Amino acid sequence: MLDAAVKNQLQAYMEKILLPIEITASLDDSDKSREMLALLQDVASLSPKVSLVESRADSERKPSFRINRVGADMGVRFAGIPMGHEFTSLVLALLQVGGHPPKVEAELLEQVRRLEGEHVFETYISLSCQNCPEVVQALNLMAVLNPRIRHTMIDGALFQDEVEARKIMAVPAVYRNGELFGQGRTDLEEILSKLDSGRAEREAARIAGKAPFDVLVVGGGPAGAAAAIYAARKGIRTGVLAERFGGQVLDTLAIENFISVEHTEGPKLAAALEQHVKSYEVDIMNLQRARALVPGELVEVQLESGATLQARSVIIATGARWREMNVPGEQEYRGKGVAYCPHCDGPLFKGKRVAVIGGGNSGVEAAIDLAGVVAHVTLLEFDSQLRADAVLQRKLLSLPNVTVITSAQTSEVMGNGEKVNGLRYTDRTDGSSHAVELEGIFVQIGLLPNTDWLKGTVALSPRGEIEIDARGQTSVPGVFAAGDATTVPYKQIVIAMGEGSKAALSAFDHLIRSSAPEAVAA
Structure with a gap:
C-alpha cells in the first residue's frame, strides 16, 4: 500500500x-x-x-x-x-x-x-x-x-x-x-x-484591556503576516487582528508561483506564515472581526465583539473574498448545491451534472478539474468569449463532457427547497431566457475586497478597494494598507507580501517622524 x-x-x-x-x-x-x-x-x-x-x-x-x-x-x-x-x-x-x-x-x-x-x-x-x-x-x-x-x-x-x-x-x-x-x-x-458560550465574552474583555500598539495589523493573510514580521523586527509593539489567520490562502489548493518554492499548498503556507509571525513578539488576536475605524492621534479599531483597540498606526490587510452572483436562490442553496471550491466539493458531485460560472482562469481550471469527476459540466461566461489563458481554453474545449455558453448572464438558482436542481440564464445577445437542469453550481467570478467596514472613513475606489499611494499610505494619516484589499494591481501572494512589508516600513517611518522632537528656534 x-x-x-x-x-x-x-x-x-x-x-x-x-x-x-x-x-x-x-x-x-x-x-x-x-x-x-x-x-x-x-x-x-x-x-x-x-x-x-x-x-x-x-x-x-x-x-x-x-x-x-x-x-x-x-x-x-x-x-x-x-x-x-x-x-x-x-x-x-x-x-x-x-x-x-x-x-x-x-x-x-x-x-x-x-x-x-x-x-x-x-x-x-x-x-x-x-x-x-x-x-x-x-x-x-x-x-x-x-x-x-x-x-x-x-x-x-x-x-x-x-x-x-x-x-x-x-x-x-x-x-x-x-x-x-x-x-x-x-x-x-x-x-x-x-x-x-462564554469564551467570546471573556476574549472581548481581555482584548479591551490591552495597551495601545505602535502598529496594529488588521488581517492575517500574506500581507498582514509580512507587515507584522517587518514591524516586530523594528522592536516596536505589534499586534495582529485576524478573522482567521491565513486568510484566503487557506482556501488555495496548489501554489506553484511562490518564488523559490516549486510547489506548496495554501494551508501549509498559512501555517508557516503563522509560525513565522509567532517567532517574534507579536500579539495575535484570532477570530476577531473589525467593525469600524476611528481616526485620531491614537487610531481606534472597533471590533464586532464590542472591544476596542488603539494604535499609533494601523495597517489594513483584510484581503478579499469570493464574489457572489447575487441572484435569487444563491444564498438559499449555498452549501446545498451552490459551492465556491471545486477542489473541496467536486467529489460530492461524482456522476452528476454541474455548472461553472465564470470563464476566467479560475473558472476554466475548475471546469477542467470537475470534468474528470462529474457527468457533465456547463460553463457559463458573461462575456462574448472566454477570458482564460489560451492553453486552458484548448484543454477545456477538448473535453467531451463540457458545454461552453458565452454571453450568458445567470439570473436564478433553482431548487426543490432542499437542494439545487437547475439554473436559469439570460442570453445577452437576444434577451431570451434558458433553463439548465443540474445538481451543482460552482461560482468562480473573481474577488471582492473586504472593506465594507471602512466606508466613509478611508478613500475607496469605485470597486471598493482601499486607495493607497506608493508607500501604502491611505487617505487617513497613520493608516496604511496592503494586499488584495487595495488598489494595487495583480492580486498575488508574493505581491501581497511585498506590499505588507512596504506598509510596515512606511508605518515605522511615520512613527519616527511623528514622535521626533520639534526643531528648536535659534
Missing part, C-alpha cells in the same frame, strides 16, 4: 510514539476494505508499539478503523482510507493517541479538557479537500484529550448513501450529536468558541 519512501518517512514519525496503541479495523469483503487493511498492516509493521486487530462482526461503518491507546477509551475513528490530504490526519492521530504532545497552546488544550457534556462528532470530507484536514485534526485531538468527545472522519465519496441521506453537498460538514454543527474550514479555536 505504501511505497518505500513513504514508509521510511512514516517510520521516523512513529518512533515518537510513547505509549502502546491498538488499531481496530472494521472490515467486510469489499475492495476498499482490503485496501484499508493493507494500509493498516503497513502502519502496524513500522512500530512495535502498534498492534492491529481485525473485526467483521461489529456494527461500525465498513471499512473503518479506530485508533485507541491501550488501557484507555478514546474516540478517534476513520471511516474510509485517509490518504491524500488526510494522510497527515492519520499520522497526527497515531502520534497523539500514542502520547506525543501536540503543538497547541496550553490554554486551548485545557479548555478542551474542561468541556462538559457528551459530544459525538462526525466529519464528512473528500480526500481532495484541502480545508478538511484541519477540522479532522482538531476534532481528533479533542477526542484524545477528553473522554466525553468522540469523532469519526467519514469519506463522503465512500459513504455516498449517508451523504445523500443527510443532503450533504459541501465539505467539510461536521455533525454533533446527529445535528449539523458547521460547514467549511474550522480550526480548534473556532470549534471551542462555538462549544464554550
Whole structure:
C-alpha cells in the first residue's frame, strides 16, 4: 500500500510514539476494505508499539478503523482510507493517541479538557479537500484529550448513501450529536468558541484591556503576516487582528508561483506564515472581526465583539473574498448545491451534472478539474468569449463532457427547497431566457475586497478597494494598507507580501517622524 519512501518517512514519525496503541479495523469483503487493511498492516509493521486487530462482526461503518491507546477509551475513528490530504490526519492521530504532545497552546488544550457534556462528532470530507484536514485534526485531538468527545472522519465519496441521506453537498460538514454543527474550514479555536458560550465574552474583555500598539495589523493573510514580521523586527509593539489567520490562502489548493518554492499548498503556507509571525513578539488576536475605524492621534479599531483597540498606526490587510452572483436562490442553496471550491466539493458531485460560472482562469481550471469527476459540466461566461489563458481554453474545449455558453448572464438558482436542481440564464445577445437542469453550481467570478467596514472613513475606489499611494499610505494619516484589499494591481501572494512589508516600513517611518522632537528656534 505504501511505497518505500513513504514508509521510511512514516517510520521516523512513529518512533515518537510513547505509549502502546491498538488499531481496530472494521472490515467486510469489499475492495476498499482490503485496501484499508493493507494500509493498516503497513502502519502496524513500522512500530512495535502498534498492534492491529481485525473485526467483521461489529456494527461500525465498513471499512473503518479506530485508533485507541491501550488501557484507555478514546474516540478517534476513520471511516474510509485517509490518504491524500488526510494522510497527515492519520499520522497526527497515531502520534497523539500514542502520547506525543501536540503543538497547541496550553490554554486551548485545557479548555478542551474542561468541556462538559457528551459530544459525538462526525466529519464528512473528500480526500481532495484541502480545508478538511484541519477540522479532522482538531476534532481528533479533542477526542484524545477528553473522554466525553468522540469523532469519526467519514469519506463522503465512500459513504455516498449517508451523504445523500443527510443532503450533504459541501465539505467539510461536521455533525454533533446527529445535528449539523458547521460547514467549511474550522480550526480548534473556532470549534471551542462555538462549544464554550462564554469564551467570546471573556476574549472581548481581555482584548479591551490591552495597551495601545505602535502598529496594529488588521488581517492575517500574506500581507498582514509580512507587515507584522517587518514591524516586530523594528522592536516596536505589534499586534495582529485576524478573522482567521491565513486568510484566503487557506482556501488555495496548489501554489506553484511562490518564488523559490516549486510547489506548496495554501494551508501549509498559512501555517508557516503563522509560525513565522509567532517567532517574534507579536500579539495575535484570532477570530476577531473589525467593525469600524476611528481616526485620531491614537487610531481606534472597533471590533464586532464590542472591544476596542488603539494604535499609533494601523495597517489594513483584510484581503478579499469570493464574489457572489447575487441572484435569487444563491444564498438559499449555498452549501446545498451552490459551492465556491471545486477542489473541496467536486467529489460530492461524482456522476452528476454541474455548472461553472465564470470563464476566467479560475473558472476554466475548475471546469477542467470537475470534468474528470462529474457527468457533465456547463460553463457559463458573461462575456462574448472566454477570458482564460489560451492553453486552458484548448484543454477545456477538448473535453467531451463540457458545454461552453458565452454571453450568458445567470439570473436564478433553482431548487426543490432542499437542494439545487437547475439554473436559469439570460442570453445577452437576444434577451431570451434558458433553463439548465443540474445538481451543482460552482461560482468562480473573481474577488471582492473586504472593506465594507471602512466606508466613509478611508478613500475607496469605485470597486471598493482601499486607495493607497506608493508607500501604502491611505487617505487617513497613520493608516496604511496592503494586499488584495487595495488598489494595487495583480492580486498575488508574493505581491501581497511585498506590499505588507512596504506598509510596515512606511508605518515605522511615520512613527519616527511623528514622535521626533520639534526643531528648536535659534
